[in-house]
Amino acid sequence: xxxxxxxxxxxxxxxxxxxxxxxxxxxxxxxxxxxxxxxxxxxxxxxxxxxxxxxxxxxxxxxxxxxxxxxxxxxxxxxxxxxxxxxxxxxxxxxxxxxxxxxxxxxxxxxxxxxxxxxxxxxxxxxxxxxxxxxxxxxxxxxxxxxxxxxxxxxxxxxxxxxxxxxxxxxxxxxxxxxxxxxxxxxxxxxxxxxxxxxxxxxxxxxxxxxxxxxxxxxxxxxxxxxxxxxxxxxxxxxxxxxxxxxxxxxxxxxxxxxxxxxxxxxxxxxxxxxxxxxxxxxxxxxxxxxxxxxxxxxxxxxxxxxxxxxxxxxxxxxxxxxxxxxxxxxxxxxxxxxxxxxxxxxxxxxxxxxxxxxxxxxxxxxxxxxxxxxxxxxxxxxxxxxxxxxxxxxxxxxxxxxxxxxxxxxxxxxxxxxxxxxxxxxxxxxxxxxxxxxxxxxxxxxxxxxxxxxxxxxx
Amino acid sequence: xxxxxxxxxxxxxxxxxxxxxxxxxxxxxxxxxxxxxxxxxxxxxxxxxxxxxxxxxxxxxxxxxxxxxxxxxxxxxxxxxxxxxxxxxxxxxxxxxxxxxxxxxxxxxxxxxxxxxxxxxxxxxxxxxxxxxxxxxxxxxxxxxxxxxxxxxxxxxxxxxxxxxxxxxxxxxxxxxxxxxxxxxxxxxxxxxxxxxxxxxxxxxxxxxxx
Numbered sequence: 001x002x003x004x005x006x007x008x009x010x011x012x013x014x015x016x017x018x019x020x021x022x023x024x025x026x027x028x029x030x031x032x033x034x035x036x037x038x039x040x041x042x043x044x045x046x047x048x049x050x051x052x053x054x055x056x057x058x059x060x061x062x063x064x065x066x067x068x069x070x071x072x073x074x075x076x077x078x079x080x081x082x083x084x085x086x087x088x089x090x091x092x093x094x095x096x097x098x099x100x101x102x103x104x105x106x107x108x109x110x111x112x113x114x115x116x117x118x119x120x121x122x123x124x125x126x127x128x129x130x131x132x133x134x135x136x137x138x139x140x141x142x143x144x145x146x147x148x149x150x151x152x153x154x155x156x157x158x159x160x161x162x163x164x165x166x167x168x169x170x171x172x173x174x175x176x177x178x179x180x181x182x183x184x185x186x187x188x189x190x191x192x193x194x195x196x197x198x199x200x201x202x203x204x205x206x207x208x209x210x211x212x213x214x215x216x217x218x219x220x221x222x223x224x225x226x227x228x229x230x231x232x233x234x235x236x237x238x239x240x241x242x243x244x245x246x247x248x249x250x251x252x253x254x255x256x257x258x259x260x261x262x263x264x265x266x267x268x269x270x271x272x273x274x275x276x277x278x279x280x281x282x283x284x285x286x287x288x289x290x291x292x293x294x295x296x297x298x299x300x301x302x303x304x305x306x307x308x309x310x311x312x313x314x315x316x317x318x319x320x321x322x323x324x325x326x327x328x329x330x331x332x333x334x335x336x337x338x339x340x341x342x343x344x345x346x347x348x349x350x351x352x353x354x355x356x357x358x359x360x361x362x363x364x365x366x367x368x369x370x371x372x373x374x375x376x377x378x379x380x381x382x383x384x385x386x387x388x389x390x391x392x393x394x395x396x397x398x399x400x401x402x403x404x405x406x407x408x409x410x411x412x413x414x415x416x417x418x419x420x421x422x423x424x425x426x427x428x429x430x431x432x433x434x435x436x437x438x439x440x441x442x443x444x445x446x447x448x449x450x451x452x453x454x455x456x457x458x459x460x
Numbered sequence: 461x462x463x464x465x466x467x468x469x470x471x472x473x474x475x476x477x478x479x480x481x482x483x484x485x486x487x488x489x490x491x492x493x494x495x496x497x498x499x500x501x502x503x504x505x506x507x508x509x510x511x512x513x514x515x516x517x518x519x520x521x522x523x524x525x526x527x528x529x530x531x532x533x534x535x536x537x538x539x540x541x542x543x544x545x546x547x548x549x550x551x552x553x554x555x556x557x558x559x560x561x562x563x564x565x566x567x568x569x570x571x572x573x574x575x576x577x578x579x580x581x582x583x584x585x586x587x588x589x590x591x592x593x594x595x596x597x598x599x600x601x602x603x604x605x606x607x608x609x610x611x612x613x614x615x616x617x618x619x620x621x622x623x624x625x626x627x628x629x630x631x632x633x634x635x636x637x638x639x640x641x642x643x644x645x646x647x648x649x650x651x652x653x654x655x656x657x658x659x660x661x662x663x664x665x666x667x668x669x670x671x
Contacts, residue, residue, distance in 0.1 A: 056527065057529065059526065108493070135496060135525075135526050136497065138499035138500075141497060141498065188500065350567070351561060352560045352561050352567055352598070353567045353570040353598065354462040354561065354567045354568060354570075355569060355570075356567075356570075396462075396566075400566045401563060401564055401565060402562075403564050448461060449462050449503040450462075451500060
């Protein structure tokens with residue numbers, strides 16, 4: 001080979017010094033060699049660059065593990081930089097590498113894969129960059145901004161109440177507990193709570209009245225709307241029920257003969273006058289407030305869930321009015337917490353899209369007596385475990401769909417969850433006034449995407 | 461889980477090549493990073509990106525922000541702006557990807573739609589035919605953006621009342637535009653029902669409202 005080269009050179013240039021030949025060989029070989037290596041680099045680089053390297057996003061505090069195949073022929077060794085600050089670690093195996101651990105820091109982390117070509121020392125590494133995205137933990141991002149001072153219709157961020165009805169003859173009597181809390185989505189923007197509730201129990205005639213309302217997030221004065229609604233219905237029912245002998249005797253005779261349509265109608269008429277009219281008065285009261293302010297009443301848009309209940313000798317009577325989303329449920333289970341029965345006292349108004357519902361402020365709700373009647377319900381039962389009224393801030397995360405709202409098992413789990421929650425259990429024992437604080441704490445539960453105002457009232 | 465679907469239609473016709481498309485990419489990346497910093501968006505927002513030139517491609521199917529990685533956006537050397545075909549695909553994707561509420565399923569929030577173009581529809585007949593179909597799909601808001609001096613607003617006006625224009629197509633302008641978009645997305649998952657559409661936040665100086 002060498003002789004052949006010398007022969008060619010001699011033919012072209014005659015006798016040449018050894019020194020020149022050495023120089024020529026060294027320069028030529030290194031030139032060609034460099035080109036050859038460049039070609040190899042290009043080939044291997046293309047190979048690695050076209051390799052699909054999918055690294056799914058990680059999230060802070062969430063355990064993460066991903067196996068990434070990285071097995072390219074002729075790549076002899078590689079290392080990966082960029083995981084140092086993430087809390088994740090890298091393990092290589094035969095077919096690629098594994099990134100695992102629990103991320104501690106969020107952000108976009110550029111990872112650099114540095115690799116070498118088999119058998120040839122390139123004197124430097126080739127590189128491929130891939131981004132690793134680590135999401136923050138949403139819980140770390142929520143801000144709790146105070147509502148600016150001096151807003152119209154101020155309202156405290158939270159509210160709670162306990163109506164303790166003590167035994168007079170040794171038998172326990174049901175109490176009402178309620179709590180309401182500004183949602184994280186409102187806290188994030190320093191906006192006030194739009195939900196409201198109000199409770200009442202009459203010592204004279206033992207009627208219980210519960211009102212819960214959810215002011216529409218998009219309506220400017222809905223916090224006032226929900227408050228007017230609760231105040232007005234409680235006031236109306238209170239007055240009507242203070243003189244309830246006729247109503248109660250109608251209930252008693254209906255109980256004696258549940259098939260009696262005349263008795264049923266009579267009870268229905270009373271409910272219409274008490275519960276239905278309460279809702280209508282609330283609608284009117286909101287209209288009046290809007291007029292006074294010179295704005296449209298829809299700016300006060302609110303839902304309304306209203307219940308009245310009383311214990312008779314034969315059992316319990318419960319009547320309700322419901323417009324909007326959320327839930328009213330009459331829940332019964334046996335002493336072992338088994339055999340759940342759940343009766344939804346109305347139909348939640350939900351649209352095709354989230355957040356669509358009907359409001360007390362809409363004229364169509366009261367356009368005629370049939371429309372109003374459809375929103376009224378009543379029940380006579382021997383006894384029950386809990387009558388629960390809640391806004392969608394509570395019902396959405398726990399039930400999500402209408403089908404679940406009609407599932408007694410879901411209600412059993414829900415009622416259990418309130419009492420057995422690991423961090424904030426609520427002790428629903430008779431006369432436990434602290435239940436109102438416990439319930440308020442319970443409302444802090446986490447549910448992704450569900451951060452509306454939350455309000456719940458329980459008669460138990 | 462209530463999702464907030466966000467559809468973004470991006471013009472990738474030949475004229476977008478070079479700086480404009482690079483600026484769009486920067487703007488999108490910024491937007492996604494900003495949304496990730498909002499806890500509500502992080503849990504609810506899902507984004508889909510459809511690009512259109514001669515060809516229409518859904519380069520990103522409706523994906524939760526948490527899992528989202530921006531795909532590569534490419535532009536051909538030259539070619540048409542098939543806005544009509546893009547809107548057609550949008551309607552198809554809406555029908556298959558957006559959850560409507562039923563007794564078994566929680567409905568999504570009403571979607572948001574952003575359409576960006578630097579020209580005018582080449583498939584004008586298709587465009588005219590599809591506009592009423594788009595309008596029959598419920599959106600909290602449709603915002604159309606005419607980017608750069610050659611963009612026409614009159615066709616966009618048929619699609620929505622919310623048309624904005626950008627005088628230039630540099631990265632600063634697109635960045636401002638997408639910041640404004642993020643604000644709307646963050647405001648998107650809110651109770652509706654009283655008003656049909658949500659008021660748009662005040663645009664930055666770079667974004668002009670077309671009346």
